Amino acid sequence: MSRDGGKTPTTTTTIKFLCSYGGRILPRYPDGKLHYHGGETRVLSVERSISFAELLMKLGEMCGTSLVLNLRCQLPTEDLDALVSITSNEYLANLIEEYDRVAPPPAPPSLKIRAFLSAPKTTKKVSPPPSTTSPKLSYSVAAMLLPKMPETHWRRPFLPSRPPPAGVLTTRWRNSTVCLY
Known part of the structure; x- marks a missing residue:
């Protein structure tokens, strides 16, 4: 008042x-x-x-x-x-x-x-450190990234009719031949 x-x-x-x-x-x-x-x-x-x-x-x-x-x-x-x-x-x-x-x-x-x-969103992009991995480890990562094949392909191996070109790494993966370019 x-x-x-x-x-x-x-x-x-x-x-x-x-x-x-x-x-x-x-x-x-x-x-x-x-x-x-x-x-x-x-x-x-x-x-x-x-x-x-x-x-x-x-x-x-x-x-x-x-x-x-x-x-x-x-x-x-x-x-x-x-x-x-x-x-x-x-x-x-x-x-x-x-x-x-x-x-x-x-x-x-x-x-x-x-x-x-x-917190503010950072605009800096952090690049990973240079890789010192071996080719075997790189191959393992590449094999994990390949799509899974149906079970029918697991049982019968895929055999190419001719050998892959020079410089192409091939390996056997689940009874199949995989070419890594």
Whole structure:
């Protein structure tokens, strides 16, 4: 109550983020609607004036990680298939403004922004170390990759009518001759 006896408007200086991390967004079986499965969900209350960098730091502390996180938030009128990536102070301010615009006047104290945290996808391609395998090991891998033949072919050997060209490795595999080019 104010001095003049009238009620003061309820304005809050904090907002709450309902943060989910460590899980995945998957379609629900009966209706196909997306939902968050697994992981942890926590509530983080912060000042409205928080910067994007400070928010990421607090979210990292909450998750127990020092890694840079991707922050994606659900708009108040949208489903999980239309998440917005928050990457700067401007995007964060726009998100809060959107929630304020949609929420009726008494609702801002209970305002919770649905947020999803994930580790960034790496764009580096890691190449495997140079192979020092022997030809025998390479042959074993090649033999495993060959398609399986029906059992009828296992019993009667396939004999080529003429020998393979020079430089072609041949071997017997399940009573069949296999040519590796």
